[in-house]
Amino acid sequence: MSRTRLRVRLPTDSWLGAVSRASPEATLRATGTVAADEGDVTALTVTGADRPRVVEALRDRDDADRTEVVERGRAETIVRVTGPAPSYVAAARRAGVPLESAVEVRDGRATLAVVDDRERLSAFGRRLAAEGATVESAGGDESEPVLTQAQRDLVRAAIEAGYYDTPRECTLTELAADRDIAKSTCSETLHRAEGRVLRRFVEDESMLVAEWTDDKPDETTTGHAEDAEDARALDLAETVGVTPTEP
Known part of the structure; x- marks a missing residue:
């Protein structure tokens, strides 16, 4: 809700x-x-x-x-x-x-x-x-946050370490080691967080379509989808309240 x-x-x-x-x-x-x-x-x-x-x-x-x-x-x-x-x-x-x-x-x-x-x-x-x-x-x-506290902490650390920069400043292995967690756990947590943020992003964009129709594509969403990695980094940054490092 x-x-x-x-x-x-x-x-x-x-x-x-x-x-x-x-x-x-x-x-x-x-x-x-x-x-x-x-x-x-x-x-x-x-x-x-x-x-x-x-x-x-x-x-x-x-x-x-x-x-x-x-x-x-x-x-x-x-x-x-x-x-x-x-x-x-x-x-x-x-x-x-x-x-x-x-x-x-x-x-x-x-x-x-x-x-x-x-x-x-x-x-x-x-x-x-x-x-x-x-x-x-x-x-x-x-009524509830987009990310859990664990997801929020990990995403914040990933952004600050440069994991979402282009080119990357930090690998998944390095991020997992820095957080003292298994690489598989790190990957799964990030994947779940990214999925929740992207779903919320698409839902919010849909709410702002002026014509509110089912068959009319949202040009804003389409434009972001063409550069999914940049959109993901920006939205994750906004969600956890940090500014990503410029490439």
């Missing part, structure tokens, strides 16, 4: 995307969307100098069936909007991915957090694309 924060550009023809773009200085916090007999209902907390303009714009939208002001305070206005669910809500429902509330929307862009496995997160991304939304950035906050 992973927790991922997404920055999503909302469709220009959606009521939430259009209204927030028309008042870029206002912040709309969608605190929840529920299905009711009258349709989907979204609660919005609007802040900023453009609050009256946002409310009027919502009332003028043909795709927002009804807009009601629930509370008008000095710093914020709480609004109840009956209409189609925001694109990210519709995508989350279809993918079966729960959203963490609240979702902040500003100038047509929504910042949201989701928690689920990689497969469902990828499905969520594809559903967003189908709804006309575009993922602009993604960042994860993983």
